[in-house]
Amino acid sequence: MEEPIEQVPQADWVDQDLLTRDLAGSLLDEEIAAERGRIDRLDRGVGGDDIVMSRADMVRRLAAMEEIRAGVHDEATIEF
Incomplete structure (x- = not known):
């Protein structure tokens, strides 16, 4: 007689990881656009309360976020 397989109530971790990567990419896209907007406003002399760093920072x-964003969809390869 086979033992019944217990179903764990949590979602599949692989699916959660994929969703997390998609969400992370989406959030990065939003923040990259916002940072570009802040830099643009700073360059035009408009400013704003959300500008808390120097332009160089x-x-x-922005460069760091763009680099990370480029790697979000890179697929991991496993070599044996």
Whole structure:
């Protein structure tokens, strides 16, 4: 007689990871657009309460986010 397989009430971790990567990419896209907007406003002399860094720091932050964003959809390969 076979033992019944117990169903765990949590969702599949693989599916959650895929959703998390998609969500992370989407959130990064939004923040990259917002940072570009802040830099643009700063360059035009408009400013705003959400500008809390120097322009150089904002450009570095933007570059880092863009680099990370490029890697979000890279697929991991397993070599044996």
